[in-house]
Amino acid sequence: MSVDTPTATGRYPDAAGHFGRFGGRFVPEALVAALDELDSAWRTAMGDESFQTEFAALLRDYAGAPSLLYPAQRLSAKIGAQVLLKREDLNHTGAHKVRNVLGQALLTKRMGKRRVIAETGAGQHGVATATAAALFDLECVVYMGAVDTQRQALNVARMRMLGATVVPVTTGSRTLKDAMNEAMRDWVANVDNTHYLIGTAAGPHPFPALVRDFVRGIGDEARQQCLDLVGALPDAVTACVGGGSNALGVFHAFVDDPSVRLYGFEAGGDGPATGRHAASITGGSSGVLHGTRTYVLQDADGQTVESHSISAGLDYPGVGPEHAWLHDTGRATYRPVTDADAMAAFELLCRTEGIIPAIESSHALAGTVSIAPELAAELGREPVVVVNLSGRGDKDVHTAGEYFGVLDKE
Amino acid sequence: MSRIGVAFDQARAEGRAVLVGCMPAGFPTVEGSIAAMTAMVEAGVDVIEVEIPYSDPVMDGPVIQRASDIALAGGVRVADTLRIVDAVAATGAPVVTMTYWNPVEQYGVDAFARDLAAAGGTGLITPDLIPDEAQEWLAASDAYGLDRTFLVSPSSTDARLRMTVEHCRGFVYATAIMGVTGARTQASAAAPVLVSRVRAVTDLPVGVGLGIGTGEQAGTAAGFADGVIVGSALIRCLLDAASLPAGLTALRELSAELAAGVRTPAS
Ligand SMILES: Cc1ncc(COP(=O)(O)O)c(C=O)c1O
Numbered sequence: 001m002s003v004d005t006p007t008a009t010g011r012y013p014d015a016a017g018h019f020g021r022f023g024g025r026f027v028p029e030a031l032v033a034a035l036d037e038l039d040s041a042w043r044t045a046m047g048d049e050s051f052q053t054e055f056a057a058l059l060r061d062y063a064g065a066p067s068l069l070y071p072a073q074r075l076s077a078k079i080g081a082q083v084l085l086k087r088e089d090l091n092h093t094g095a096h097k098v099r100n101v102l103g104q105a106l107l108t109k110r111m112g113k114r115r116v117i118a119e120t121g122a123g124q125h126g127v128a129t130a131t132a133a134a135l136f137d138l139e140c141v142v143y144m145g146a147v148d149t150q151r152q153a154l155n156v157a158r159m160r161m162l163g164a165t166v167v168p169v170t171t172g173s174r175t176l177k178d179a180m181n182e183a184m185r186d187w188v189a190n191v192d193n194t195h196y197l198i199g200t201a202a203g204p205h206p207f208p209a210l211v212r213d214f215v216r217g218i219g220d221e222a223r224q225q226c227l228d229l230v231g232a233l234p235d236a237v238t239a240c241v242g243g244g245s246n247a248l249g250v251f252h253a254f255v256d257d258p259s260v261r262l263y264g265f266e267a268g269g270d271g272p273a274t275g276r277h278a279a280s281i282t283g284g285s286s287g288v289l290h291g292t293r294t295y296v297l298q299d300a301d302g303q304t305v306e307s308h309s310i311s312a313g314l315d316y317p318g319v320g321p322e323h324a325w326l327h328d329t330g331r332a333t334y335r336p337v338t339d340a341d342a343m344a345a346f347e348l349l350c351r352t353e354g355i356i357p358a359i360e361s362s363h364a365l366a367g368t369v370s371i372a373p374e375l376a377a378e379l380g381r382e383p384v385v386v387v388n389l390s391g392r393g394d395k396d397v398h399t400a401g402e403y404f405g406v407l408d409k410e
Numbered sequence: 411m412s413r414i415g416v417a418f419d420q421a422r423a424e425g426r427a428v429l430v431g432c433m434p435a436g437f438p439t440v441e442g443s444i445a446a447m448t449a450m451v452e453a454g455v456d457v458i459e460v461e462i463p464y465s466d467p468v469m470d471g472p473v474i475q476r477a478s479d480i481a482l483a484g485g486v487r488v489a490d491t492l493r494i495v496d497a498v499a500a501t502g503a504p505v506v507t508m509t510y511w512n513p514v515e516q517y518g519v520d521a522f523a524r525d526l527a528a529a530g531g532t533g534l535i536t537p538d539l540i541p542d543e544a545q546e547w548l549a550a551s552d553a554y555g556l557d558r559t560f561l562v563s564p565s566s567t568d569a570r571l572r573m574t575v576e577h578c579r580g581f582v583y584a585t586a587i588m589g590v591t592g593a594r595t596q597a598s599a600a601a602p603v604l605v606s607r608v609r610a611v612t613d614l615p616v617g618v619g620l621g622i623g624t625g626e627q628a629g630t631a632a633g634f635a636d637g638v639i640v641g642s643a644l645i646r647c648l649l650d651a652a653s654l655p656a657g658l659t660a661l662r663e664l665s666a667e668l669a670a671g672v673r674t675p676a677s
Binding site: 024177188192291 | 464465466467468469471472475479482487488510511512513514515516517537538539540542543560561562563564565566567570574585587588589590
């Protein structure tokens with residue numbers, strides 16, 4: 001097992017995609033050639049100025065990057081921390097996810113593939129993928145659990161309007177993990193002409209590292225914006241963790257800054273003790289799922305256990321392997337946030353700042369509220385905290401409306 | 411030589427291919443799966459492949475997924491699988507186990523190898539474990555004298571194919587098509603090419619699987635491979651039947667048809 005410390009200088013993962021004892025490739029041999037092709041296309045692109053220029057232009061002109069770093073003063077006053085919100089909610093399609101899909105769509109084009117497939121839970125990544133596919137004129141098929149296509153009918157319609165085919169998945173628990181299984185099966189059969197556009201920093205190598213590279217702009221921007229705004233690095237950076245892309249995106253630039261504490265907030269559902277949660281690091285154990293070794297919610301036989309969260313985007317029984325490693329090395333701290341605490345933070349941001357956050361991002365806000373007093377006590381002053389506001393809450397209005405009982409009865 | 415190797419040698423001497431029949435452990439129940447596998451042996455299946463049901467079987471099509479779901483819903487545990495291996499091995503047929511990696515990792519790789527060997531299992535087919543990640547399994551299989559069957563695919567490069575085959579023991583599994591398990595009506599053009607690529611680098615027997623479901627298809631595969639691996643078509647006999655006895659009758663009939671198929675290799 002590796003006892004090396006994480007570093008942002010690009011030494012991790014190793015050539016085979018290992019972050020310490022995590023990561024790697026646990027896939028059918030049929031996919032290895034495609035993963036190797038992707039690995040090589042990604043490494044080439046990372047060193048290729050024309051790719052970087054094209055990607056940067058897309059992020060700027062199409063997605064709206066850099067996103068703002070907004071000093072949320074009324075929220076700050078309420079919670080006793082100077083909160084800087086990284087406004088990924090203002091990106092085109094409403095979340096950090098657009099960065100990943102634009103990067104992978106560019107790679108798809110470079111590899112000469114004409115078809116992309118994706119898995120989606122709430123539909124956010126599906127919508128983002130359908131968006132990029134429309135922009136790049138790619139055929140797009142999105143796998144979505146049949147339970148989720150019903151819960152998220154509006155996003156299904158959005159994907160269809162953008163020209164994507166949405167396939168309801170009726171196997172297993174009919175949610176995100178089964179959609180991912182089905183996408184893998186499609187990929188095994190169509191790997192010649194198809195790129196699997198994974199929606200988070202999970203899956204077999206090179207996906208975890210590749211997705212991180214496409215979203216790391218969040219942290220690169222935030223680091224500079226924070227220096228410009230307060231003249232110093234933040235005391236802490238916080239994010240919600242589903243598969244882990246928005247968290248890695250904002251963490252990565254700060255990994256080599258020892259004074260900056262990194263906090264990942266997992267979906268605690270009804271509370272980790274109830275068994276009804278999606279906190280893979282807090283409540284899971286090391287295992288293999290969806291092509292990688294990481295923390296997994298599983299029983300003693302290694303069967304995946306269903307996750308539960310009010311937030312569809314965090315409702316996944318695994319987590320990206322780099323987070324598993326950041327946890328083991330102690331570089332980042334992971335804590336669960338319950339549905340109830342996340343919804344309280346959702347309401348708090350609505351009322352103090354006039355910003356409706358995604359329920360996913362509300363977990364990061366709730367976690368920040370909970371650590372503010374600890375940090376203040378430790379530092380002897382008000383801490384400066386960058387919170388990754390990974391997405392906006394439009395998609396969650398129905399869920400939140402039901403939760404708070406503000407929908408008119410028919 | 412492993413018992414699987416003996417079965418392949420015998421079949422080769424008879425001028426035919428080995429018939430490998432696959433069933434998920436605990437489908438439709440633990441006792442039902444033992445009855446099914448025993449019926450397959452009695453009807454002419456040479457080698458039984460016991461698949462450990464797994465919650466997220468990414469290499470499997472709808473038939474095996476459904477059967478695995480039924481087995482898991484019935485509460486089958488990995489320990490039951492070992493009991494099934496033990497019972498079926500008692501028929502005298504070699505029993506190989508096919509498993510996704512996580513159940514083995516959670517059982518403990520060394521402990522699993524020890525208990526599988528004690529149950530009379532010959533080794534493992536590992537659809538989502540490639541030799542690159544298999545250090546622990548390589549050591550455990552050596553320690554307990556178990557066979558290792560890794561998969562090769564039409565998309566494998568020559569270098570990977572050679573590397574993968576070098577890590578195999580017992581037999582090599584050639585996946586005939588780019589896709590998941592499930593019977594197909596169309597024969598695969600990629601399969602004979604893949605088998606000859608494997609033969610160019612090893613003397614190990616080569617089994618062909620994915621998509622084979624009829625006696626005729628078995629005969630075609632027997633024309634170029636040492637082993638013919640059938641899963642979904644056999645499982646469907648039980649899934650489609652109104653009762654277990656009716657399913658077992660259908661299973662015997664198809665097993666016999668496939669056994670006749672591997673004895674009439676197409677040339
Ligand atoms: C707004 C938002 N934040 C966070 C996530 C969780 O994903 P990740 O952990 O990969 O950032 C999602 C997923 O759908 C999302 O839509």
